[in-house]
Amino acid sequence: MSENPVDESRNSTKSNTELIKMQRDMRKRKKRKIIIIVLISVVAVFALIVFLISMAMNAINDMINKTYLNVxxxxxxxxxxxxxxxxGGGIGLADISFVDIRNSLEVDEVFVEEGDKVTADTMLMTVTESSLMDAISQVQGKIDSLDDSIADVSDDKISGKVKAPLEGRVKLIYCKEEDSVADTVCDNGALIVLSLDGKMTCDVPETGLKAGDQVKVFDKDGNEYKGQVSRVKAGKAQILVSDKVLMPDDKVTVKDENNNTIADAQVQINKPLSITGYKGTVKTIKCKAGDKVKAGDVLLTLSDTKISADYDSLLKQRKEQEDILNEYLKIYKEGGIFAGEAGVIKTIYDPDAKTEEDNDDDMSMNPADYADYMGQDTGSDLANIEDEEEEVEAGYTRVARISPNTTFAANVGIAEKDILKIKEGMKAKIEIEAIDYKGEGKVTEISDEPSDKQNGIYTATIEFEKTDEMLTGMYAAVKIEVNSADNVLSVKTSAIRKSGNGEFVYTEYNSETREFGGMVYVTTGLSNDDFTEIKDGLKEGDTVYYESDRSAMSDMMYGEETSEETEEEDPAQAKIDEHNAAIASMEAEESDQGEEQ
Structure with missing residues (x-):
């Protein structure tokens, strides 16, 4: 029996619906699968990228550390x-010496010229016999006159006794027998010191005290003395105590009446009187510390007092004239003026040199006029020395300048922050690049005032042995040794690191992780560019690790600027360099002028 057409139609429709649903489900599953695959792929790609980046960074870090990080x-x-x-600074001859003669002498004949080599026994010139004999006669006349004056006062004398001018107590005796009166007074301000009012004094904090209050004063041995507040001023209370036992500078403790300590102090003489003198020798001492004396009592007796104050002055004047006479007699005996030391003549008196007035009169220049002529010397061999006028002692004329030609000097600028570190006699290292010279010298002079006030630059003179290759005006780099330490613990300066807590070093380094460790804080001492003294924190033989010689790339990786434009120059050093450059320029000009002349 055939199926109902209606039922077949329904079944067919149902089948189609199920098929469509199945197809839709399949598409959803397929789409979900695609999304999952895509997501998995994206995650995989991302993970791969991260992995590759990590590998690349590690490779870069390895390259930087291996190539640029130098541990x-x-x-x-x-x-x-x-x-x-x-x-640093320019160099030039340092040890110029001078030959001076008295103005009363006239040069007769000169035997040397500029540039001549001389010995100490080389005669430079003679003087006219008439001027020499006239000078001797005048000096002898002054000596004879002084002898008459000395005879007039030779019987004068000062008192041989030193007496107390007022009543008091002897507290200090500075002199002893055979002491010079003048020396004792010069060293101590007095021969003897008296206490006039019988009181010693000290100051303590006010702490509620008022004038008239009674206090207790105890010496270092615990002995008690009665004290009284004399006055109160500016927060200080003045305490008076008997001078019978206590001595100046004795330490005491001041207490109130209830034995409460007020303060510790040192006592001094309340009203001191210094006994002084100016002549003689202490013969005997007639008193001792603590003695009570009356006005007129003899404190000391003196010897060597049979002279007046004028006597000493006259003797001094006679000695001066004796020295002048000996100068003249030496020239008379030896026949002329000698060099006195070996060297090279830099400037010599020229009897044929004439001033404009001399040209009119056809007369040779005398030594007094020649002083101006000598001042015209360019001093090219002293180009590095400060342009200071050569001081000539009053009554003399400079007739020659001699250089032993064995020592050079460099005047160098020193910043005010360093000038107090430098002392005369300090060693210095000298380097002259132009002649490949390295040597040592020493500081011979330090200026008291700045040569460049605006920048606070002072001048130090460094002297060193001259060599044949050295020429005036060459530049010398100078390193003055201002401090030194022998046989001290030290480590490379570049190994020292700084933090807010102080200086430290690393005592460990892991080459695999390239990490420093074992941080140890240290106390440092003397330091220079190469090594630093270690006072505490490390012991001899310890090993430290440090990073050095990093390249520009490494520095950039560590965030440090390496451009030359970013380097800050020390302002003080910049001022010194500018100052030295100006000096070198000026010295070069002076040297050129000297050569032209």
């Missing part, structure tokens, strides 16, 4: 350290 190690050792102040 070094150094041991703590014992060494001698020096600290320097560095500068």
């Amino acid at each position: 070094e190690q150094a041991q703590v050792t014992r060494s001698d350290l020096s600290q320097y102040v560095e500068s």
Whole structure:
């Protein structure tokens, strides 16, 4: 029996619906699968990218560390350290000496010329016999006159006794028998010191005290003395106590009446009187510390008092004339003026040199006029020395300038922050690049006032041995040793690191992780560019690690500026360099002028 057409139609429709539903489900599953695959692929790609980036960064870090990070190690050792102040300047002859004669003498004949080599026994010139004999006669006349004056006062004398001018107590005796009166007074301000009012005094904090209050004063041995507040002023109370036992500068403790300590103090003489003198020798001492004396009592007796104050002055004047006479007699005996030391003549008196007035009169220049002529010397061999006028002693004329030609000097600028570190006699290292010279010298002079007030630059003179290659005006780099330490623990300066808590070093380094460790804080001492003294924190033989010689790429990786434009110059050093450059320029000009002349 055939199926009902209606039922067949329904079955067919149902089958189609199920098929469509199945197809739809299949598409959804397929789409979900695709999404999952895509997501998995994206995650995989992302993970791969992260992995590759990580590998690349590690490779880059390895390259930087292997190529640019230079980790070094150094041991703590014992060494001698020096600290320097560095500068530089032009060089020139340093040890010019002078030959001066008295204005009363006239030069007769000159035997040497500029540039001549001389010995100490080389005769430079003679003087006219008439001027020499006239000078001797005048000096002898002055000596004879002084002898008459000395005879007139030779019987004068000062008192041989030193008496107390007022009543008091002897507290200090500075002199002893055979002492010079003048020396004792000069050293101590007095021969003897008296206490006039019988009181010693000290100041303590006010702490409620008022004038008239009674206090207790105890010496270092616990002995008690009665004290009284004399006055109260500016928060201080003045305490008076008997001078019978206590001595100046004795330490005491001041207490109130209830034995409460007020303060510790030192007592002094309340009303002192200094006994002084100016002539003689202490013969006997007639008193001792603590003695009570009356006005007129003899305190000391003196010897060597049979002269007056004028006597000493006259003797001094006679000695001066004796020295002048001996100068003249030496020239008379030897026949002329000698060099006195070996060297090269830099400037010599020229009897043929004439001033404009001399040309009119056809007369030779005398030594007094020649002083101006000598001042015209360019001093090219002293180009590096400050342009100071050569001081000539009153009554003399300079007739020659001699250079031993063995010593050069450099005047160098020193910043005010360093000038107090430098002392005369300090060693200095000298380097002259032009002639490949390295040597040592010493500081011979330090200016008291700045040569460049605006920038606070002072001048130090460094002298050193001259060599044949050295020429005036050459530039010398100078390192003055201002401090040194022998056989001290030290480590490479580049190994020292700084933090807010102080200076430290690393004592460990992991080459695999490239990490420093074992941070140790240290106390440092003397330091220079190469080594630093270690006072505490490390011991001899310890090893430290540090990073050095990083390239520009490494520095950039560590966030440090390496451009030359970003380097800050030390302002003080910049001023010194500018100052030295100006001096060198000026010296060069002076040297050129000297050569032209």
